[in-house]
Amino acid sequence: MPTNRSTVEQPARSNTYRPHEFDPTSYDWDDWEILFDTFIDVEGITDDNKKRNILITALGVQPFKTLISVCKPKKPNECSYQEIKQKLRINYARVTFSSTERIKFFGTRQDSSQTLTDFANSLRDKTVTCKFPNDFYEDALITAFVGGLRNEHVRKHLMQQSLETFEQTLNAARIFESVLIQGSNDRNDVSDELAVMKIQKQHKHTTNVHHKVICSSCGSPDHLRSQCRFRHVTCHKCNKEGHISKVCRSHTNANHNKINTIASVTSEQIKHIHPIHVPIKIDGFNVVFDLDTGSPITVIDKSIWMQMGKPILKPIKSVYSSFSGHTIPLKGEKIVKVNYNDRELELQLIVGNEDCNNILGRNWINALHLNETTLDELINNNKVLNVNSKITNLKHLIHTYNDIFKEGLGCCKMKAHLYVKSDVIPKFHKPRSLPFAYQQVVETNLNRLVHEVPKPNGKVRICADFSTGVNQALDIDQYPLPKPNDLFVVLNGGTKFSKIDFSEAYLQVELDEESKELVIINTHKGLFKFNRLPFGIASAPSIFQKIMDQMLSGLEGTVCYLDDIIITGKNEIDHLNNLNKVFSRIKEYGFHINQGKCSFLQNSVEYLGFIIDKFGIHTSPSKIKAIVNMPKPTNVSQLRSFLGMVTHYAKFIPKLTDRLLPFYSLLKKGYIVAMNFN
Numbered sequence: 001m002p003t004n005r006s007t008v009e010q011p012a013r014s015n016t017y018r019p020h021e022f023d024p025t026s027y028d029w030d031d032w033e034i035l036f037d038t039f040i041d042v043e044g045i046t047d048d049n050k051k052r053n054i055l056i057t058a059l060g061v062q063p064f065k066t067l068i069s070v071c072k073p074k075k076p077n078e079c080s081y082q083e084i085k086q087k088l089r090i091n092y093a094r095v096t097f098s099s100t101e102r103i104k105f106f107g108t109r110q111d112s113s114q115t116l117t118d119f120a121n122s123l124r125d126k127t128v129t130c131k132f133p134n135d136f137y138e139d140a141l142i143t144a145f146v147g148g149l150r151n152e153h154v155r156k157h158l159m160q161q162s163l164e165t166f167e168q169t170l171n172a173a174r175i176f177e178s179v180l181i182q183g184s185n186d187r188n189d190v191s192d193e194l195a196v197m198k199i200q201k202q203h204k205h206t207t208n209v210h211h212k213v214i215c216s217s218c219g220s221p222d223h224l225r226s227q228c229r230f231r232h233v234t235c236h237k238c239n240k241e242g243h244i245s246k247v248c249r250s251h252t253n254a255n256h257n258k259i260n261t262i263a264s265v266t267s268e269q270i271k272h273i274h275p276i277h278v279p280i281k282i283d284g285f286n287v288v289f290d291l292d293t294g295s296p297i298t299v300i301d302k303s304i305w306m307q308m309g310k311p312i313l314k315p316i317k318s319v320y321s322s323f324s325g326h327t328i329p330l331k332g333e334k335i336v337k338v339n340y341n342d343r344e345l346e347l348q349l350i351v352g353n354e355d356c357n358n359i360l361g362r363n364w365i366n367a368l369h370l371n372e373t374t375l376d377e378l379i380n381n382n383k384v385l386n387v388n389s390k391i392t393n394l395k396h397l398i399h400t401y402n403d404i405f406k407e408g409l410g411c412c413k414m415k416a417h418l419y420v421k422s423d424v425i426p427k428f429h430k431p432r433s434l435p436f437a438y439q440q441v442v443e444t445n446l447n448r449l450v451h452e453v454p455k456p457n458g459k460v461r462i463c464a465d466f467s468t469g470v471n472q473a474l475d476i477d478q479y480p481l482p483k484p485n486d487l488f489v490v491l492n493g494g495t496k497f498s499k500i501d502f503s504e505a506y507l508q509v510e511l512d513e514e515s516k517e518l519v520i521i522n523t524h525k526g527l528f529k530f531n532r533l534p535f536g537i538a539s540a541p542s543i544f545q546k547i548m549d550q551m552l553s554g555l556e557g558t559v560c561y562l563d564d565i566i567i568t569g570k571n572e573i574d575h576l577n578n579l580n581k582v583f584s585r586i587k588e589y590g591f592h593i594n595q596g597k598c599s600f601l602q603n604s605v606e607y608l609g610f611i612i613d614k615f616g617i618h619t620s621p622s623k624i625k626a627i628v629n630m631p632k633p634t635n636v637s638q639l640r641s642f643l644g645m646v647t648h649y650a651k652f653i654p655k656l657t658d659r660l661l662p663f664y665s666l667l668k669k670g671y672i673v674a675m676n677f678n
Contacts, residue, residue, distance in 0.1 A: 023060040029092035030128070033085070052081040059088075065479065066091055072419065072475070101129040106143065110150040116177060120145060120170050141166040149173070153180060219247040278360050278370075281339040282349065283308060286396050289360035291370075297350050298364040302331060305351045307400050313351060329353040340368050393576055394600055401583040409532070410508045410592035414550075416533045416543045418515040424473035464521045464536050471538040473518075479542040484608050487559040487566075488617055494557060494568025495614045496575050497605045500582070501597035505563030506540050508591050509533040509547065551589050555581050566607055575601065609648055619649050639666055 019039040022032050036058065045051055056076050059067060067076050070087045079087075105126045110119040123144050132140045142163065149155040157176045163169045214221055217228040225231055232241060235248050276291040285308050287300060297320065305311070313332025320328045331353040338345045347367055398405065491497070502508065510532055511519065519530040519537065533540055541562060548560045557568045557578045567582055569575030579600070586593060599605060604613035611618040627646060633639040643663055650656045 019054065019058045021060050022058055022063050024063065024092055029089060033089070048081040052079070052084055053077065055081065055084060063088065063092070069477070069479070073422065101126070102132075105130050105140070106147065108144060109148045112150065116170065116173050119148065120166075123148075138164075138166050142169050145169060145173075151177065151180075216247060217243045278340075280360070280368075282336050283311075284337075286393075287358055288393060289358045291360045291365070293362060293365065295359050295361035296363060297359075298347070298361040299330070299350045299352050299356065299359045301356050301358055302352055302354070304358065305331070307396070316350065338364070338368075343368065394579075397576065397580055397583065398595075401587055404583060404586050404591065404593055405595045406592055407503075408592065409504060411590050412509045412547060413588075413590050414509070414547055415512045416509050416515065416547075417512050418470075418518050418537065418539060419475040419477065420473050420518065421475050464519075464530075464534055466519070466534075466536045466538070470518055471536075474538055476539045477542040477546070479546045481541065481545055482559070482561055484561075484610070487561060487608070488610075488612070490557070490559045491566060491568050491612060493570060494575075495570070496568065496572060496601045496603065497612060498567040498575070498579055498600040498602065499598060499605045499607065500565040500567070500586075501594050502563040503592050503594040506535055506537075506544055507532045509544060547589075551585050552582065555585065558582055561608060564607065566605065566612070572601070619652055623648070636667060639663060 019036050020027075020032070022029075022036075027035075036055065040051055040054070045054070056064070056067070067084065067088065070091065071079055071084075076084060105123070108123060108126065110116075114122070120141075123141055127137065127141065130140070142165075145166065146155055146158045146169065149158075154173050154176050158169060158173060161169075161172055163172060215223055215225050215228050217225050217231045220228070230244050235241075235243050238248055278289045278291050280287055280289060282300075285304070287304055289298070289300075305313075311334055313334050316330050316333050320330065329352070331351040333348055333350045335346050336349045338347050345367055347364055404410070511530065516529055516531060519534055521528050521530070533543065545560075545562055548562070548565075552558050552560055552565070555578065557570075557574070558581075559566050565582065567575065567578050569578050604611055606612075606620055606622075609620055609623050611620050623645070627642075630642060630645065631638070633642050643660060646653075646660065647656070653659070
């Protein structure tokens with residue numbers, strides 16, 4: 001039976017869809033903004049207030065807290081949709097300069113592991129920050145693609161074509177590359193078959209030669225040339241593609257420098273053998289080498305050369321290559337002063353141009369008289385040498401970043417701002433009366449803060465009382481301090497631990513000019529204005545924690561609670577790499593650290609009242625002793641202190657809540673409990 005359409009009600013659409021949550025660790029703002037705008041279009045939302053509310057609810061925890069901070073004194077829902085998008089864009093959008101990005105774009109080269117499609121996609125990704133005009137977009141892609149191709153034959157072929165779009169260029173490159181590969185395989189197979197037939201004719205009197213086929217690319221009897229992994233490498237003798245140097249039939253030019261080859265043999269049957277480490281002092285720098293009797297030369301990593309101050313290098317006359325025929329990139333060579341086992345020599349050192357291990361080759365092995373007896377000692381003491389190398393690398397790391405260990409206050413590159421409530425009235429307080437015996441001590445510390453003189457140990461630290469003035473007027477930043485359990489999760493899996501402590505942490509953060517006017521203290525010597533963030537300011541912990549989180553953002557195996565940083569790693573090398581990155585960030589931000597309170601590469605450290613080691617977290621004996629020796633509480637204040645210390649170790653005490661229930665009852669007014677503390 002037909003139905004009257006006007007009487008049929010369409011069910012209301014249940015809008016259960018939500019945009020993807022914005023998390024800066026998962027999305028770039030530019031990409032997420034496209035996703036969000038698409039969601040708004042699909043849902044047909046036109047009201048700006050509704051757009052704003054959806055945007056706010058789509059933010060992750062950290063971006064939402066950032067939005068609250070940047071919107072102050074307003075609340076986010078009091079700002080317009082466009083204002084909120086602009087504030088988030090300022091904080092999270094990529095900051096790039098199109099001219100710089102275009103230079104990088106046109107200098108992009110196809111990597112050896114990239115297919116044509118991979119290379120094309122990487123170029124498309126890079127165009128986002130280049131901001132090319134629409135009418136130049138295709139031309140830019142074509143130019144960068146053709147200029148960056150690894151295969152010269154494909155590049156020349158494309159340059160001879162008249163191609164209008166990037167898709168046409170990419171397809172032409174794919175087709176021509178396929179033709180080259182197929183033609184090469186056909187020629188190689190025919191060549192191999194002719195070679196086998198020739199061998200058979202020459203050796204008819206033998207019976208087993210017929211079954212052996214020698215690959216003309218590498219000399220192996222196990223496969224045909226069409227199956228060889230070296231059939232596309234370039235020979236360093238004749239510079240022709242298709243074989244390695246050991247099977248090359250051409251003669252080296254007499255004027256060409258003699259080629260030394262560093263050979264390396266690997267086998268799946270050989271189990272992993274730990275390298276033999278040899279610590280040697282070079283031009284005053286401690287460097288740990290891997291002993292390698294298969295290498296004729298001694299090479300250091302480029303990063304070591306940079307840490308040595310980038311001394312001038314001479315060009316290298318010889319060419320060195322791997323067993324596969326690939327030329328090893330080297331930066332240069334230098335004569336250095338070498339100290340080892342009370343011997344001082346001047347030897348030739350080569351600097352690698354890529355990341356590599358420090359290799360102790362035969363030239364230095366012979367010069368340093370590392371004979372069989374010495375090598376046996378090195379092998380037998382390899383564990384000891386590993387420990388020594390760890391200590392040597394740590395000392396070298398500290399020496400490299402000696403600026404951050406200098407006495408005196410550092411100065412953070414970020415300035416702090418104190419937010420004040422709108423309706424407060426400034427107050428003036430008289431200086432507190434000070435016993436005569438303390439006046440000289442306080443005066444000395446005031447002068448220390450004025451003249452930035454290092455604080456001697458055991459002296460008094462000045463902390464102004466801001467409780468009745470500034471702190472009541474401050475609109476305190478609610479940036480959260482990290483929870484201990486969240487920090488412990490990051491440290492899970494670490495084997496060694498390093499602890500870094502800042503020198504008078506807050507005083508290393510400079511206040512902006514407006515905030516300096518808020519922190520003036522009245523003393524018996526007159527008025528003093530703090531230029532740095534002083535202790536006692538209510539918002540100081542949040543401000544400092546925010547700076548620390550920004551400074552250490554993205555670093556693995558690293559956590560921070562205020563001015564205490566803990567670093568770990570899966571192994572010692574990983575640990576030292578993480579430590580190097582932390583030192584680099586500290587130097588970049590301008591902080592100084594107190595080396596006397598730091599500890600490095602420890603099996604365990606005490607942190608936030610717990611002992612941390614590779615097995616997990618444990619109670620601190622000193623804290624347990626303090627709880628045991630704590631006097632019996634006689635009032636509510638003492639009881640709260642006792643409960644706070646005990647609940648700190650709640651996870652280690654079964655059914656603690658039930659056990660403490662009588663104590664919590666004592667905190668209630670008019671509640672009497674008869675207890676026996678014994």
